[in-house]
Amino acid sequence: MAPVMAPVATPAAPARDDALLRATRRRRMLSHLMAHGALILGVLIVAFPIWMTLVGSTHDAGTIGRGDVPLLPGSHAAENYAIAWNEGGGRTRTTPASTMLINSLLMALMIAAGKIAISILSAYAVVFFRFPLRMAAFWAIFITLMLPVEVRIIPTFQVIVDLGLVNTWPGLVVPLIASATATLLFRQFFLTIPDEFVEAAKIDGAGPLRFLKDVVLPLSLTNIAALFVILFIYGWNQYLWPLLIINDRSMETIVVGLSKMIGRGDSQNDWNTIMATAVLALLPPVLVVALMQRWFVRGLTETEK
Amino acid sequence: MQKKVIFRGRLLPIALLAPQLAVTFVFFFWPAGQAIYQSLLREDAFGLSREFVGLENFQEVLSDPTWLNAALNTVVFSGCVAALALGLALFLAVQADKSLRGATVYRSLLIWPYAVAPAVAAVLWLFLFQPEVGMIGRGLRAVGIPWDYRLNGTHAMVLVVIAAVWKQLAYNFIFFLAGLQSIPASVLEAAAIDGARPARRFWTIIFPLLSPTTFFLLVVNLTYAFFETFGIIHALTNGGPAKATETLIYKVYVDGVENLNLGQSAAQSVILMIIVIALTAIQFRAVEKKVHY
Numbered sequence: 001m002a003p004v005m006a007p008v009a010t011p012a013a014p015a016r017d018d019a020l021l022r023a024t025r026r027r028r029m030l031s032h033l034m035a036h037g038a039l040i041l042g043v044l045i046v047a048f049p050i051w052m053t054l055v056g057s058t059h060d061a062g063t064i065g066r067g068d069v070p071l072l073p074g075s076h077a078a079e080n081y082a083i084a085w086n087e088g089g090g091r092t093r094t095t096p097a098s099t100m101l102i103n104s105l106l107m108a109l110m111i112a113a114g115k116i117a118i119s120i121l122s123a124y125a126v127v128f129f130r131f132p133l134r135m136a137a138f139w140a141i142f143i144t145l146m147l148p149v150e151v152r153i154i155p156t157f158q159v160i161v162d163l164g165l166v167n168t169w170p171g172l173v174v175p176l177i178a179s180a181t182a183t184l185l186f187r188q189f190f191l192t193i194p195d196e197f198v199e200a201a202k203i204d205g206a207g208p209l210r211f212l213k214d215v216v217l218p219l220s221l222t223n224i225a226a227l228f229v230i231l232f233i234y235g236w237n238q239y240l241w242p243l244l245i246i247n248d249r250s251m252e253t254i255v256v257g258l259s260k261m262i263g264r265g266d267s268q269n270d271w272n273t274i275m276a277t278a279v280l281a282l283l284p285p286v287l288v289v290a291l292m293q294r295w296f297v298r299g300l301t302e303t304e305k
Numbered sequence: 306m307q308k309k310v311i312f313r314g315r316l317l318p319i320a321l322l323a324p325q326l327a328v329t330f331v332f333f334f335w336p337a338g339q340a341i342y343q344s345l346l347r348e349d350a351f352g353l354s355r356e357f358v359g360l361e362n363f364q365e366v367l368s369d370p371t372w373l374n375a376a377l378n379t380v381v382f383s384g385c386v387a388a389l390a391l392g393l394a395l396f397l398a399v400q401a402d403k404s405l406r407g408a409t410v411y412r413s414l415l416i417w418p419y420a421v422a423p424a425v426a427a428v429l430w431l432f433l434f435q436p437e438v439g440m441i442g443r444g445l446r447a448v449g450i451p452w453d454y455r456l457n458g459t460h461a462m463v464l465v466v467i468a469a470v471w472k473q474l475a476y477n478f479i480f481f482l483a484g485l486q487s488i489p490a491s492v493l494e495a496a497a498i499d500g501a502r503p504a505r506r507f508w509t510i511i512f513p514l515l516s517p518t519t520f521f522l523l524v525v526n527l528t529y530a531f532f533e534t535f536g537i538i539h540a541l542t543n544g545g546p547a548k549a550t551e552t553l554i555y556k557v558y559v560d561g562v563e564n565l566n567l568g569q570s571a572a573q574s575v576i577l578m579i580i581v582i583a584l585t586a587i588q589f590r591a592v593e594k595k596v597h598y
Contacts, residue, residue, distance in 0.1 A: 129313075131314075150535060159336050240558070
């Protein structure tokens with residue numbers, strides 16, 4: 001808007017226009033100041049719980065138990081994180097955070113990679129081939145979009161029990177990797193690949209698999225990256241499904257493990273090590289978002305539309 | 306839309322589709338079918354006998370006061386979460402949109418709670434609102450409010466709403482900011498030249514142009530509040546005190562996993578499926594409309 005307003009001050013009526021210009025500027029500056037003020041306040045409020053968690057992870061259990069958590073970090077960070085990492089947080093100290101982090105990482109990576117892999121293959125089949133029941137298959141996948149795993153949780157759990165997959169990696173990961181969203185996104189993208197590419201590949205004698213590997217996959221890299229960020233977070237943050245499927249402590253994921261530590265929220269608990277575990281639990285996905293922000297925003301706005 | 310140039314072959318595409326279809330059938334159609342089938346049966350607690358009872362499970366669920374309580378909680382909870390998360394995000398996005406350079410900086414500073422798991426968000430807020438340990442919890446008691454979310458149902462609801470809104474704010478902010486930035490500057494300039502004040506410009510131009518985004522986000526927020534917040538409620542209140550924060554999805558879990566009442570749990574799942582399908586259908590119609598204008 002600024003460039004439009006600026007040339008108004010023509011020499012014909014300098015004094016009046018100058019005053020008008022200054023008034024406009026002042027008003028705009030005031031409105032900008034208020035905007036920044038509101039945003040800074042918003043950022044502070046949003047960050048406050050994380051700050052207090054960081055602070056809580058650096059004090060001893062006694063200070064927190066008495067309710068004397070200060071606003072600034074203390075000096076017990078190293079020992080709190082060491083306990084959380086090696087033995088596990090909270091009173092119960094069931095599973096070390098190091099084990100739970102590895103489990104969460106494996107789960108998130110397998111879900112993200114699995115979703116992307118099966119979605120690329122199925123979208124490729126639907127876009128670049130004609131075969132009987134092609135659209136039926138597409139719609140069968142599409143319908144899964146409608147029912148999040150939470151809705152069909154108990155019957156899906158029974159299927160896993162029937163298949164004997166409780167407490168196994170396949171049982172934890174495979175039911176979560178069916179993804180209509182990713183299939184739709186790749187289908188949308190594959191449709192934009194020009195027909196000339198396919199023709200050229202055919203003339204050069206490249207088969208469909210070669211074309212997939214040498215042309216389609218390299219072209220899809222940005223989409224894969226964007227989707228990976230979203231799916232990694234989705235996988236890392238899974239809660240209800242691991243809660244049901246995993247009761248073996250060595251396979252506990254960090255998000256579920258953390259919530260088990262707090263019990264009923266009593267004050268007599270090792271809140272310092274719980275907060276250290278909380279920091280460890282939120283750090284990986286937050287880092288992924290922070291470092292890959294461009295992909296993240298892109299993945300988010302594209303998968304949802 | 307179809308490609309004109311394609312590869313030939315029948316076996317290969319089916320082989321490529323097989324993994325996705327297998328997962329979809331085994332973990333989607335089979336359980337969904339099971340849910341519908343079980344919702345028509347009554348089984349004793351040990352699974353020894355079952356009989357066909359038609360729609361009786363649904364009748365029982367729909368007239369069960371605890372289910373109605375959960376339904377009411379869900380309405381209150383999702384209504385509060387959607388209204389607050391959308392309102393605050395829109396307010397912040399409008400502020401961020403005022404300066405072009407600042408917008409991306411604020412976006413970076415505001416988006417990361419999206420990455421925090423609902424259950425972890427619950428732990429963060431618990432640490433603040435715990436009545437004896439938490440800073441805000443103690444503060445509230447110090448000024449004379451007998452704050453205890455473990456005993457007071459309203460307090461528990463307030464706390465789960467705060468945690469749920471905190472986590473969803475980032476998502477809404479990203480979409481509102483993208484929506485605001487796609488409104489052509491010329492439209493706003495024209496209105497400004499015509500003498501429309503900022504507030505008027507917002508309500509007569511910006512807000513209507515944003516309505517597709519708002520509507521899309523409303524559906525997403527409701528779906529989020531219905532299902533993804535399970536972690537928040539499970540970690541924070543366990544649906545309590547006295548079922549004050551028990552939502553529909555939480556009740557499915559409690560009846561299916563803890564009370565082992567499979568028929569009723571399945572009937573509840575089917576009702577939830579119908580709600581989700583309705584929400585998704587509404588969302589698709591809205592997206593289609595957006596494409597047309």
